[in-house]
Amino acid sequence: MGKPPCEFLEYSSAELIEMLSEQQGMTFKVKKIDGRFIHTFCSGRLLSKIGLTPQEVTGKELKDFYPADIAAHKESFYRDAWHGKEGIIYESVFHGVFYLVSLQPVKRFGKVVEVIASCVDITELKSREQELRETKELLESLYESSVDGICIMDTDGKVIRINHAFEKIYGWSEGELLGKQAPMFPAHLENRFEEIFKHLHNEKVIHFETVRPRKDGETIHVFLTLSPIKDAKDDIIAITGITRDISEQKKSEDFYRKADKLNAVGQLAAGLAHEIRNPLTSLRGFLQIMQSGRVNKEEYFDIMLSEIDRINSIVNEFLVIARPYQTSFQKQNLVRILQSVVTLLEAQAALNNIEIRMEVEARIPLVECSEMEIKQVFVNVLKNAIEAMPHGGVIRIIALLQESGVLIRFIDQGVGIGENQFPRLGEPFFTTKEKGTGLGLMMCYKIIGDHKGEININSALHEGTTFDIILPLTDGS
CATH class of the missing domain: 3.30.565.10 (Histidine kinase-like ATPase, C-terminal domain)
Incomplete structure (x- = not known):
């Protein structure tokens, strides 16, 4: 035989109260008595998290345990619910604990007799939101303060967003480029986005140097980095293009290259002068001796011819090294x-x-x-x-x-x-x-x-x- 109905109801009520007290969130009820909103029930672990007990809440108004300004703000939601408004949801914070409150009016014969509230702890969620907000602000700061031009494009290569550095490098404003083809792609890549996507999907990033025109017609040397933006399914939904202006670097490289060439020419000239001066000095000496008439001229002919051959050999080797010609392989x-x-x-x-x-x-x-x-x-x-x-x-x-x-x-x-x-x-x-x-x-x-x-x-x-x-x-x- 089961328990009598009264005992069963008492047992069920006790079990329900125990279950509500063990819940992670919080449940409370409110009635309007003599024009005041009085809490008639309050239970749940969230209650202790915000530093209150059921005894401090039950039978009390909001202003009895909340500061007056907070109590007045919350009471406005109670009032709306008491007037029959449904689906009222608001956030609250007390003693550093954030929680979400949902109010539901209870009606009997078309009249609201009490308001039931269900609360859940959202402190962790708020913490994550704050972290995401800070991360977003940091990324936004890096995006805007970067000296490299950053362009975000859709899958057709059309501009979604650019940063200030991109505007400065190319000369176009964001308003002029939105929805248009990004100006950083060289002609041979403009209509090959399928190949680019495939490569980015496999290799994650593409680097290359190219020469691009600015809005004013000036050409600049740029180093481009393309990387994909993917969704949860690993599909590419956008592309990030980072531009670094390397025009000054190229000018410096060209300057040092020319300086190296001049240095090499100087070394070659000095070496050539040194190598040719020695046999020329000998030739001059022999000619002076021969001119004086003090010796038989013929005995120096072989030596002089040898020195001339040496000069000729040096010049020929230089011509072999220096002559520009197309080698046939x-x-x-x-x-x-x-x-x-x-x-x-x-x-x-x-x-x-x-x-x-x-x-x-x-x-x-x-x-x-x-x-x-x-x-x-x-x-x-x-x-x-x-x-x-x-x-x-x-x-x-x-x-x-x-x-x-x-x-x-x-x-x-x-x-x-x-x-x-x-x-x-x-x-x-x-x-x-x-x-x-x-x-x-x-x-x-x-x-x-x-x-x-x-x-x-x-x-x-x-x-x-x-x-x-x-x-x-x-x-x-």
Whole structure:
């Protein structure tokens, strides 16, 4: 048998009151008695959070536990609810606790007899709102104070918003650009937004330099960064374009580039003057001796011709390095070029008691290059190796395929190069040979550089030198 109805109602009422007291929020009831709004019930954990107890609220008016100004403000909502207005919601704060209040009038026979309120704690929500507000204000400050131009575009590349720096860089105001194509895209990208979106989705960001016109017609160098703005589904909904004006940087680079060129020209001129002045001084001295008539003129002819040939050699090497011409690259067999160079210099090597040994891999592919220029490099390197071995020995030439390209390695047993001389290798007129000009190695660096290759030199005094030439492979090699 169950409990009698009265006992059941008493049990249910007690259970309900206990449940309301354990709720995270707060519930209270209000009645209008003698023109005053009196709280007839109040329960919930939120009540203790705001520093009140049921005893301090029940049977009391708002002004009994709230400051007068707050009480007056809240009472206006009570009044509206008592007059039958539904769906009243307002925020309140007390002792640092924020809560949301919802008032609902209870009617009997069409007349409001009491107002029931339900409250929830929104302190955490308010804290997050404050954090978001502060973050937004910070981002807004960074956006507006950035020295880089920032442009937000829709998926068609049309301007949604720009900052002050963007206006300053390009000259257009935000009002002039809203809804129009952003002026920072070069022509070849203006109608390729699908490709841009695809790239941004995969790579997250795009960087590039370009030249763009300002509103006044002036062109500027800019560095652009494009990045996506995505929604919760990872779909791109907008694009952020950041512009950095690098016009001054480009001017500085151009200035220093020209200064470097002038410096290089000065060094070359000084070196050329020094190298040519020596044989010219000798020629002048011999001519003066011959002019005096004190000696037989013919005995100096060979020496003078030798000095003239030296001047001619220096000038010719300069012309080879400096002349502007288009090099014709074709697929060439490097091994065949090497063998022809070895054949050419084998006799000179034999006269110096030097043996040349070739070690070639069987799978060396053809390489796109200029046969004449590469042959010239090989001749220079092999001649240097021969001249560096006055007491004879063995020169090994190794050709093998590497991941980075084809490696041609010359290994001699010569006098070697001192560590302090390495930084100057390839400079004009710097040489370790008694009668060298340094122009041959400089020319080698230039030719291999034009072929997008590398030159690496390792050497030790009295132990020999290893000279590596790496030529890159082209697609399909």
